[in-house]
Amino acid sequence: MKINFTLLILFLITHNILWGQSNNATLKGVLEDSKGIPLDMVTVVLKEFPTLGTTTNAKGEFLLRIPANKQLTVIFSSIGYVTFSDSVYAKTSETIIKRITMPAQNLELAEIVVREQRRNGSSIVSLDPKIVNSMTSASGSIEASLKTLPGVSSNNELSSQYTVRGGNFDENLVYVNDVEIYRPFLVRSGQQEGLSFINSDMVSTIDFSAGGFNAKYGDKMSSVLDIKYRKPSDFKGSAAVSIMGASAHFEDVALKGKLTHISGVRYKTNSYLLGSLDEEGEYDPRFLDFQTYITYQFSEKFDISFLGNVAQNQYNFIPQTRETSFGTWQNPLNTKIYFNGQEVDEFQTYLGAITANYHPNINVNLKFIASAYHANEKETYDIEGQYYLNQLERNMASDEFGDSSLNLGVGTFLYHARNHLNATVYSFTHKGTFNSENHLINWGVKFQHEEIEDKINEWIYRDSTGYSIPYSDTEVLLYFSLNARNKISSNRISGYVQDSWSVPVNSGDLYLTGGIRFNYWDFNNELLISPRATLSYFPDWEKKMSFRLSAGMYNQSPFFKEIKNSDGSINEDSKAQKSFQVVGGTDLIFTAWDRPFRFTSEAYYKHMSHLIPYQVDNVRIRYLGEQEATGYATGLDMKINGEFVSGLQSWASLSFLQTKEDIKNDGHGFIPRPTDQWMNFSLFFQDYIPGNPTYRMQLSGYYGTRLPTGPPNGERYQDVFRMPSYRRIDLGFSKVFISAANPSKSPAFKHITDLWLSLEAFNLLDINNTISYFWVSSIYGDQYAVPNYLTGRRFNLKLTLKF
Numbered sequence: 001m002k003i004n005f006t007l008l009i010l011f012l013i014t015h016n017i018l019w020g021q022s023n024n025a026t027l028k029g030v031l032e033d034s035k036g037i038p039l040d041m042v043t044v045v046l047k048e049f050p051t052l053g054t055t056t057n058a059k060g061e062f063l064l065r066i067p068a069n070k071q072l073t074v075i076f077s078s079i080g081y082v083t084f085s086d087s088v089y090a091k092t093s094e095t096i097i098k099r100i101t102m103p104a105q106n107l108e109l110a111e112i113v114v115r116e117q118r119r120n121g122s123s124i125v126s127l128d129p130k131i132v133n134s135m136t137s138a139s140g141s142i143e144a145s146l147k148t149l150p151g152v153s154s155n156n157e158l159s160s161q162y163t164v165r166g167g168n169f170d171e172n173l174v175y176v177n178d179v180e181i182y183r184p185f186l187v188r189s190g191q192q193e194g195l196s197f198i199n200s201d202m203v204s205t206i207d208f209s210a211g212g213f214n215a216k217y218g219d220k221m222s223s224v225l226d227i228k229y230r231k232p233s234d235f236k237g238s239a240a241v242s243i244m245g246a247s248a249h250f251e252d253v254a255l256k257g258k259l260t261h262i263s264g265v266r267y268k269t270n271s272y273l274l275g276s277l278d279e280e281g282e283y284d285p286r287f288l289d290f291q292t293y294i295t296y297q298f299s300e301k302f303d304i305s306f307l308g309n310v311a312q313n314q315y316n317f318i319p320q321t322r323e324t325s326f327g328t329w330q331n332p333l334n335t336k337i338y339f340n341g342q343e344v345d346e347f348q349t350y351l352g353a354i355t356a357n358y359h360p361n362i363n364v365n366l367k368f369i370a371s372a373y374h375a376n377e378k379e380t381y382d383i384e385g386q387y388y389l390n391q392l393e394r395n396m397a398s399d400e401f402g403d404s405s406l407n408l409g410v411g412t413f414l415y416h417a418r419n420h421l422n423a424t425v426y427s428f429t430h431k432g433t434f435n436s437e438n439h440l441i442n443w444g445v446k447f448q449h450e451e452i453e454d455k456i457n458e459w460i461y462r463d464s465t466g467y468s469i470p471y472s473d474t475e476v477l478l479y480f481s482l483n484a485r486n487k488i489s490s491n492r493i494s495g496y497v498q499d500s501w502s503v504p505v506n507s508g509d510l511y512l513t514g515g516i517r518f519n520y521w522d523f524n525n526e527l528l529i530s531p532r533a534t535l536s537y538f539p540d541w542e543k544k545m546s547f548r549l550s551a552g553m554y555n556q557s558p559f560f561k562e563i564k565n566s567d568g569s570i571n572e573d574s575k576a577q578k579s580f581q582v583v584g585g586t587d588l589i590f591t592a593w594d595r596p597f598r599f600t601s602e603a604y605y606k607h608m609s610h611l612i613p614y615q616v617d618n619v620r621i622r623y624l625g626e627q628e629a630t631g632y633a634t635g636l637d638m639k640i641n642g643e644f645v646s647g648l649q650s651w652a653s654l655s656f657l658q659t660k661e662d663i664k665n666d667g668h669g670f671i672p673r674p675t676d677q678w679m680n681f682s683l684f685f686q687d688y689i690p691g692n693p694t695y696r697m698q699l700s701g702y703y704g705t706r707l708p709t710g711p712p713n714g715e716r717y718q719d720v721f722r723m724p725s726y727r728r729i730d731l732g733f734s735k736v737f738i739s740a741a742n743p744s745k746s747p748a749f750k751h752i753t754d755l756w757l758s759l760e761a762f763n764l765l766d767i768n769n770t771i772s773y774f775w776v777s778s779i780y781g782d783q784y785a786v787p788n789y790l791t792g793r794r795f796n797l798k799l800t801l802k803f
Helices: 002-021 129-133
Strands: 025-032 043-046 053-055 061-066 071-077 084-089 095-101 125-127 172-176 203-209 223-229 236-242 245-254 259-268 279-297 302-327 332-361 364-392 404-435 439-464 467-469 480-503 508-521 526-539 544-556 577-592 595-611 614-617 620-623 629-645 648-663 670-672 679-689 692-704 726-738 754-762 770-777 783-789 794-802
Touching (some): 061 071, 332 404, 332 783, 629 679
Antiparallel strands (some): 025 061, 043 071, 071 084, 236 245, 259 279, 279 302, 302 332, 404 439, 439 480, 480 508, 692 726
């Protein structure tokens, strides 16, 4: 299967590259200014097909494959120069050469706020929302695009959660318009998650860092995702409907442009997708949310905005039967389970944030944010199951091949839970920037109040061949039980100061960014100081290269989940997890097939102390708050992106990682952390039919090596058994019916600017990926790990329109 998987990827890449480059015409040329100096980074795009485009290199050269036998308009644009357009018509395989002069443009601009005028030398990566929205994924979330980036991995297509460079799900920062976003606390499986907070229809910019980020970004140990929602300039809208749900958004301006709003509503159901699981039953997941972003411009110097979100995620499930085959060729096994009972979960979240933005002059910007977040979560289930564990006949010559040859055990289990959580977080934040000729200074301070109430009551009863596990002849013992009630009210104060300094050098551009954060939590009376620095160098070489080096402290103060012991009680002595990180990276821009490419690499090392060990089951993290560990993570991330097919961006990522921890006083030394995945490969590839870009293809591929796991309720040092590798390909085809190049002639569709139909194939190879294990006992007392498989192959039809 691994060989077939690799061969298929190589075949698709090779076939589509050749497919995308044959039977087209070629447009190439040079762009210069009025003095004959080549112009770098000029955008070259087709008006009729806005997604097809490229940029000029350092010599002003460009090359673009264009549809043959069509009248096309090519637009050349660059900041500071007059935008130029030209008409071209080429026959099949014809090459057209252009030499274009673009005169400088003098513009009288209104007063603007300069947020950053220096090169981006940090580890922040910017993603194009248009490309992200075209990705084929089962979750349909923005986070799915992050999983194709180096250093990021996820072995669950149903979840929007991800791990970064050996960290866990709780170590990732997410901001939307400078407001921190929280994930649900009680979610234990990907199918319960529902909608990601981020509405892709409203997104303007996407910035992501896998580590080494600056002091202004917060106190988590792994990554930061910084999302900005769009401020509309005209009336627009969109709608989409598919087998798995629907969404719509609209945006408009009013009061002579002073008032703007963009709002979106989404509905999602995974019933069709979950029907491919081994566990059959009545799946009724319903996820709904509404978001709005409103701004009002009082003057050129002052504006106010509101970000609001209401989400209701419900997961209802009545299991019926489950049959899973597993084991090896030498010992093939099968288990069948008959269920009674049901599960009812509900996660309600509310968010409101008001932001006042004031810029007294072009060099100063002051921002004040007040936000409130509330979550009401409920997880309830009573599920009984009777299982049969059988050994299968493996003699291919036998008439009973594949049938049960020996019953190894029968048993019963009963799962019960009544878990409730209410969480409220209030915060008040001030952020500011000051820009001068050589310095960009950022500062901020934040006060946060948290109130969390948690009620846990869950237990598991197990019976094997008529005997309770664990066995007692005097009483009924539960296999697992957890009963706790906690309530905390606490305050946090944090802040930062950061300066980005342009250092004068003769051989290129040198930038130094240094900053320091502080964080105080009155629950454990701990004050944290986190200095961080980044050095970026852009040498004045013929080859376009850049170098960066980051180092600093990333001290993650515990939130509610981290301070809980394994018995559900609160560890009042819990302290922050600490990490010292060093990240070194390079960027190389080069030309291949006469098109621009970028190769990025980063090496990193994290030394971690005061770690809180944890165990992972699906997407649920159980912290062992009464234990403490030291650890490390080291690795190498690489990515190449560019126009593998002319005019379309694609990329491939490859990561290597090792992360281990040593739990104090357990006598077992260093053991792999639950996210120790030594190699991860991902791919995003786009293509179109030659001569007709209205037919498009998008492919996403993932391969992650085996993650460690262990027996249920076992000791942490036992989690060294490795699950099978994660392998998956998602493939999407789309046909554009209405676009700027092909407007509708029907009066009924005159207001529609874009209309396209997509056919998506999830898990194209129908691979059984394992996310966790269900453990059963035989009549001999042995325990067997029955794999819990993720979703199988499914097809989705999606219709999208914009107006």
